[in-house]
Amino acid sequence: MNIKTAFSTKETVDESVEDICRQFDLFDSELVLFFASTKYAPESVSKKMQDAFPMAQVLGCSTAGEITSGKMLENSMVAMAFNGQAVKDAKIEIIENLRDESSVRKALASFESYFNESMSDMDPGKYVGIILVDGLCGAEESLMETIGDLTNVTFIGGSAGDDLRFSSTYLYAHGKGHSNVAVLALLKPGVDFTFIKTQSxxxxxxxxxxxxxxxxxxxxxxxxxxxxxxxxxxxxxxxxxxxxxxxxxxxxxxxxxxxxxxxxxxxxxxxxxxxxxxxxxxxxxxxxxxTDIIGDTREAIEQARKELGGISGIVNFNCILRTLELRQNNLTQAYGELFAGFPTVGFSTYGEQYIGHINQTATMLVFR
Amino acid sequence: MAGKIKQMIDSIIDQRAKDNPMLERVIKTKLILKGINPGKYTLQSDDDPVVLGKLEKMIRELK
Known part of the structure; x- marks a missing residue:
């Protein structure tokens, strides 16, 4: 197994990080992606997750609900760990000035330097980007547009949430918590991958x-x-x-x-x-x-499974409006169960990213 | 003047997609999300300076 998931519903940052750490015990985590309710103090959760995985690169964000294999959760923390076979290499960058194109260029230049390859020449079949962005910044369109102009590599992700308070959302990287930023991770997966964009x-x-x-x-x-x-x-x-x-x-x-x-x-x-x-x-x-979120999502996962010949991990960026509809219709359990057979993490987002910025959609990065 | 937008769109798609149909679809989608629908422009379409400016920027980014 090259991708593992864990979740915790414990009350404090310390307890939850320890719980997740225990579930990843003996796994050679090189990259850890986590999504956490704002009940976990944003000032400390990033540092504690990074401290818990000192040999790994760690990134994540705050949420408006979490998703893991078989479950939709609230007030929890979910995490996915990748070993070196799942992700051969990765680099994380923070974009601090979201409305400044030069900040985006700087982040992408850092990727070019690290991977020793121009972003415009990178093969989108060999690299993939994850984008996590402040869910209240209102700048996702221009950000995605600039990234999309500079590279054919797909960046997929979501806008961070804050448990429907609409006050502050948080992005986590390099052991720190930030607001009003975007975190980009450029991955060189060691396994095939594909994307799901599903809306009903x-x-x-x-x-x-x-x-x-x-x-x-x-x-x-x-x-x-x-x-x-x-x-x-x-x-x-x-x-x-x-x-x-x-x-x-x-x-x-x-x-x-x-x-x-x-x-x-x-x-x-x-x-x-x-x-x-x-x-x-x-x-x-x-x-x-x-129409039918459950049926359409099931079909989309099945198509991805057939395309790849198997699924070893799914990262699901699921719109909060879809989550609210599922909650209204008592379908959160049924939605969670769609992912029961696959290592999955995800969260309820304030916006989804795939090619551009979209709403009421689930965008997913799927690994073989 | 007319037709420049269509020529620039074709050039962007050629340069970036390199005959990859999947990439061609993605680039067309990026253009549509920018408010430039490739299907709406022909060699007879007027050269709208606002649209030309957006396309010129895209071409510059490729270099």
């Missing part, structure tokens, strides 16, 4: 063209040259007052090759709409309708 929506065949935006605020002011909120309400067939109740079930999405890149409405503001994700003028967004 069907296209209702109604299009809303974005005709006026305030990109900085993630606000759509007009759809189809009309006030955005009114145009959305009409498209989903409800009154303006009722429209917010439909946001979770009827988000909108940029549909590319039949694959929606979901943009979830957050609230109506004046006559416009604020989103959890950026939208650009001229985009044609499709009105979506929620």
């Amino acid at each position: 929506f069907r296209d209702l065949g109604k299009t809303l063209e974005v005709t006026k935006v305030d990109e900085e605020r993630r606000a759509v002011l007009e759809f189809n040259n009309r006030p955005a909120a009114a145009a959305y309400a009409e498209a989903v067939g409800v009154s303006l007052d009722e429209a917010p109740k439909r946001f979770m079930h009827n988000p909108v999405g940029l549909v590319i090759d039949d694959e929606p890149f979901v943009r979830s409405p957050q609230q109506i503001k004046d006559d416009g709409m604020l989103f959890y994700c950026g939208v650009k003028e001229g985009m044609e967004l499709s009105v979506l309708e929620g």
Whole structure:
């Protein structure tokens, strides 16, 4: 076994780190990825995890719920350890100024120097990136855009959570806790890998063209040259007052090759709409309708298993809005059980990253 | 002037995807997420300076 997982629901940082450490006993951990509820003091959890695995590179973030093999958890800590056969090499970088392109370039230049290969030449079949980013920064789109311009290597990940307090989220690397940063890890896996991007929506065949935006605020002011909120309400067939109740079930999405890149409405503001994700003028967004998260996720995992010929580990970045829907429908146990057969860690995110920044989606890194 | 956007999009896809269909799809997706839908541009499309600026930046990043 080259990838191991552990979880702990103990109350304190010390107890939980010790619990996880014990579960990884005798395993030759070279990289440790962990996700932890904010009940664990963010100031100390990173240091204690790094101290517990002094020979490993350790990274992680705070969450809005955790996932491990067979379980969806709350108020816990989950971890995945990789040995040198699963991940031959890795380098972690912190981007401190999220809106400054030069900070992103600096991080990628560090990867180039470490791996002695240009990011633009790196084979996306041999390298993979993990991105963990402050879930309240609102800067994921530009960050992913800059990374995507500089390399063909896929960066997949999630925006950190804070147990739905929406106060501060935390990123963990090099034994320290940070806010308002992104942590990037560039991995050279020793095993094959693939990606899952799954969202459970069907296209209702109604299009809303974005005709006026305030990109900085993630606000759509007009759809189809009309006030955005009114145009959305009409498209989903409800009154303006009722429209917010439909946001979770009827988000909108940029549909590319039949694959929606979901943009979830957050609230109506004046006559416009604020989103959890950026939208650009001229985009044609499709009105979506929620379907079956459990069935679709099961199918996506099965496809990945067939593609790889087996799964030795899954890192699951699962949108908090999906988690809330699962909680509402008493389906968290069923969702957790989808991962019972595979070493899995993950968390409920405030946004997901894969090619770009998306909502109401699960993005997963899957190892053979 | 017309058609420059289409030419630049084709050039970016050629340079970056290197005939790999999977990478071609990813690069097209990146462009669409930037608000540039490759399917909407032909050799007759007007040279919108805002779109040209975004594409020029992408090309610069490749070097």
